[in-house]
Amino acid sequence: DAGVIQSPRHEVTEMGQEVTLRCKPISGHNSLFWYRQTMMRGLELLIYFNNNVPIDDSGMPEDRFSAKMPNASFSTLKIQPSEPRDSAVYFCASTLGGDEAFFGQGTRLTVV
Amino acid sequence: SQQGEEDPQALSIQEGENATMNCSYKTSINNLQWYRQNSGRGLVHLILIRSNEREKHSGRLRVTLDTSKKSSSLLITASRAADTASYFCATDARGYSTLTFGKGTMLLVSP
Numbered sequence: 264d265a266g267v268i269q270s271p272r273h274e275v276t277e278m279g280q281e282v283t284l285r286c287k288p289i290s291g292h293n294s295l296f297w298y299r300q301t302m303m304r305g306l307e308l309l310i311y312f313n314n315n316v317p318i319d320d321s322g323m324p325e326d327r328f329s330a331k332m333p334n335a336s337f338s339t340l341k342i343q344p345s346e347p348r349d350s351a352v353y354f355c356a357s358t359l360g361g362d363e364a365f366f367g368q369g370t371r372l373t374v375v
Numbered sequence: 376s377q378q379g380e381e382d383p384q385a386l387s388i389q390e391g392e393n394a395t396m397n398c399s400y401k402t403s404i405n406n407l408q409w410y411r412q413n414s415g416r417g418l419v420h421l422i423l424i425r426s427n428e429r430e431k432h433s434g435r436l437r438v439t440l441d442t443s444k445k446s447s448s449l450l451i452t453a454s455r456a457a458d459t460a461s462y463f464c465a466t467d468a469r470g471y472s473t474l475t476f477g478k479g480t481m482l483l484v485s486p
Contacts, residue, residue, distance in 0.1 A: 267417075296473065296474070298476075305479065306478075308473055319473060356474075362408075363408070363420040364408075364410075364418075364474055366417035367417055
């Protein structure tokens with residue numbers, strides 16, 4: 264298996280633009296997580312899907328952030344409009360049964 | 376808020392020495408996991424210890440768990456330069472099988 268695949272690896276965008284991050288979880292995994300990592304705040308859980316259904320989105324910073332999982336093999340995290348404080352590395356991870364999490368390589372987002 | 380807090384924040388040792396990192400958490404857990412992150416990469420799972428276990432080994436890794444103190448330790452024996460990375464503990468305290476991470480310990484192993 265290729266592991267969890269995220270795209271793009273790097274994204275530079277201007278403030279106010281829409282940003283869409285993509286994730287393909289490991290085939291057969293039933294849980295998917297989006298995390299954001301910054302030096303100041305560490306790794307923050309943004310949202311958790313189980314069987315494609317959002318279970319816990321309490322970590323989503325505000326209404327500018329939205330996430331979808333239309334099927335078991337694809338998820339998106341969208342920021343609209345983006346702001347400089349959204350600059351971070353965004354990770355997607357998937358699990359089967361809730362134990363070991365497999366992380367993607369991350370998307371480094373820079374909003375200027 | 377962070378569930379797990381690692382200590383120390385940074386650790387610098389020589390190759391061949393042992394490295395010990397600690398993690399404290401706040402609420403009851405089902406399991407505690409340790410992950411490694413190399414610079415610019417995603418996190419990689421190292422080891423999982425369940426709440427009814429006290430110690431676990433995997434290669435050069437030894438993890439202990441003290442649920443009464445809500446703490447865990449990760450010991451890396453005979454460290455190598457390739458062990459240089461950040462190490463995170465993660466707990467599933469939310470009860471939804473989600474993982475909450477600490478801010479990590481940065482380990483530097485010098486040749």
